[in-house]
Structure formats: C-alpha cells, structure tokens
Amino acid sequence: MSTTPGTPGTPTVNVAGLTVRHRRSVALDGLDLTLGRGVHGLLGPNGAGKTSLVRVLATVTEPAAGRVELLGLDVSGRAARTEARRRLGYLPQDFGHYPGFTVREFVAYVAWLKEMDAAAVPEAVRRAVDRVGLGDRADARIRTLSGGMVRRVGIAQAIVNEPELLLLDEPTAGLDPEQRVEFRALLRRLGETSTVLVATHLVEDVAAACSEVVLIESGRLAFRGTTGELAALGEGGDSDSDGDSDEAGSPVERGYAAALRAHRGAPAEGARR
Numbered sequence: 448m449s450t451t452p453g454t455p456g457t458p459t460v461n462v463a464g465l466t467v468r469h470r471r472s473v474a475l476d477g478l479d480l481t482l483g484r485g486v487h488g489l490l491g492p493n494g495a496g497k498t499s500l501v502r503v504l505a506t507v508t509e510p511a512a513g514r515v516e517l518l519g520l521d522v523s524g525r526a527a528r529t530e531a532r533r534r535l536g537y538l539p540q541d542f543g544h545y546p547g548f549t550v551r552e553f554v555a556y557v558a559w560l561k562e563m564d565a566a567a568v569p570e571a572v573r574r575a576v577d578r579v580g581l582g583d584r585a586d587a588r589i590r591t592l593s594g595g596m597v598r599r600v601g602i603a604q605a606i607v608n609e610p611e612l613l614l615l616d617e618p619t620a621g622l623d624p625e626q627r628v629e630f631r632a633l634l635r636r637l638g639e640t641s642t643v644l645v646a647t648h649l650v651e652d653v654a655a656a657c658s659e660v661v662l663i664e665s666g667r668l669a670f671r672g673t674t675g676e677l678a679a680l681g682e683g684g685d686s687d688s689d690g691d692s693d694e695a696g697s698p699v700e701r702g703y704a705a706a707l708r709a710h711r712g713a714p715a716e717g718a719r720r
C-alpha cells in the first residue's frame with residue numbers, strides 16, 4: 448500500500464486543482480503541485496495561502512476541491528488519511544502544547560498519537576530531543592522553557608517518527624541566530640532522506656537550507672524551481688551580489704521580488720511547473 452518517497456516517478460506530495468476557501472475568500476485557487484525528496488521552501492507574501500496549503504497537506508483541513516495524494520495515498524479516504532498521518536510530521540504555526548508536560552513526556556505523547564511501536568518510543572524521543580539541542584532540558588516542564596526552546600520542542604515532536612513528509616510552518620520564528628544555523632543544518636540532513644516543506648517569511652532560511660522553492664501568491668503558483676534558479680531571476684537588476692546593500696537585498700531576495708513582479712504581470716503564464 449505504501450510507496451517510497453523520493454523514488455523517481457513517485458512524488459511524496461501530488462496535489463491537483465487544490466482549492467481552499469475560508470468563508471468567501473479563496474486561499475488556494477486550483478493549485479497543482481508535486482514534491483519529492485529534498486527541502487522545499489514555501490514562500491509568498493502575507494495571505495498568499497502558505498498556511499492553508501500546509502494545513503491541507505497535514506490533513507488538518509479538507510480542501511473545497513482538488514485531489515490530494517500523500518505518500519502515494521489518496522487522503523480523501525479515512526484509512527489512507529490515518530496512515531498518512533502516522534508517516535508525516537507537522538509543526539503548525541500556532542503550536543499547541545501542554546505546559547505541564549516535560550519535554551520528554553510531550554514528545555512521547557505525540558509518538559503515541561502517531562501509534563509508534565511502544566518499545567521504540569523512548570529511543571525515538573531521545574533522538575528527536577537531542578537533534579533539536581534540548582537533550583539537557585528533556586525533563587524540564589515546558590512551561591519553564593523560553594519561547595525559542597518551546598519552538599524547538601515543536602520541531603522535536605514533528606520529527607519523532609522520522610517522517611517521510613515533514614511540514615513546518617514558520618519553524619524558525621523565535622529561534623536565536625545560533626539555533627537557526629543549527630536548525631538549517633538539521634533541515635538539510637532531514638531532506639536527504641525525506642520530503643520537507645518549510646513555509647517561511649525568511650528568505651535567508653530558504654537560501655541556506657532549501658534546494659527548491661515554491662512561491663505562491665493569491666493562492667496560485669508564482670514560481671517553482673531551484674533556489675539557484677530563483678536567485679538567477681534577480682540577476683537582471685543591481686549587480687551587487689554580496690547582499691550587503693539594504694536596497695538590493697540578497698540574490699534570493701531579488702529573485703523573489705522579480706518572480707512576484709513577473710507573476711503579477713502575467714498571471715496566467717508566470718508559473719512554471
């Protein structure tokens with residue numbers, strides 16, 4: 448029933464005609480997207496539909512229309528949805544936690560929700576907590592941690608089951624610079640074996656950690672390509688590529704702006720799949 452993510456020809460994520468509505472507004476407007484192994488940055492202006500997309504892929508919300516296939520499973524069916532949930536990891540933008548739990552208890556609780564083999568849980572929890580640099584706080588209650596540490600607990604719970612599909616909504620919000628650097632390295636390692644989608648406003652996170660970029664605006668695909676291809680789009684403007692000028696921005700920031708300009712100028716043809 449299951450398939451191996453990253454196998455050529457078997458995308459981990461395969462969505463077609465994805466439409467999400469919130470009351471009368473359209474958050475995603477017939478989006479087609481496939482994702483395979485690697486780290487994909489999901490970029491877009493405020494309200495572009497990033498969180499709406501991540502929530503559908505996490506099977507938290509159902510789309511108004513369109514097909515959603517995750518790990519080879521059509522998740523419109525209940526059994527397939529349950530299996531997909533066991534095999535994915537999700538860090539929501541507003542990550543709800545239990546302040547009275549210790550870090551270890553909370554991550555173990557999520558492992559239990561994912562129906563992991565009970566015998567494997569303690570080691571899986573230890574590994575996930577270590578990977579986010581909280582090994583020395585594993586028995587601290589979550590209420591005693593800083594905001595950035597709580598965010599790291601959120602990342603630990605998302606990776607405890609070694610997910611084949613990892614969905615992270617603004618994962619670096621609240622992390623200090625050193626932690627951001629370490630987190631990006633962790634993302635790159637995770638992307639070697641799984642499919643990682645990172646919704647972020649931080650273009651520098653994308654430049655440092657993502658091999659591919661999905662840029663959406665107004666619920667539509669504005670750009671799809673490698674991080675290098677996005678940076679190349681910005682090369683037509685200022686030639687300062689050091690990223691040390693506020694006006695010019697970094698190459699990826701300039702590419703981001705150029706891709707949005709192109710999309711706005713040619714909404715029907717600006718997207719590349």
Ligand SMILES: Nc1ncnc2c1ncn2[C@@H]1O[C@H](COP(=O)(O)OP(=O)(O)OP(=O)(O)O)[C@@H](O)[C@H]1O
Binds near residue numbers: 473491499
């Ligand atoms: N619960 C909701 N009720 C009504 N409208 C909503 C709701 N959630 C999102 N929207 C609308 O759907 C659109 C897409 O929102 P979404 O949160 O997916 O965008 P985003 O790209 O994640 O934004 P941001 O960068 O600000 O986090 C926006 O127009 C937003 O106002």
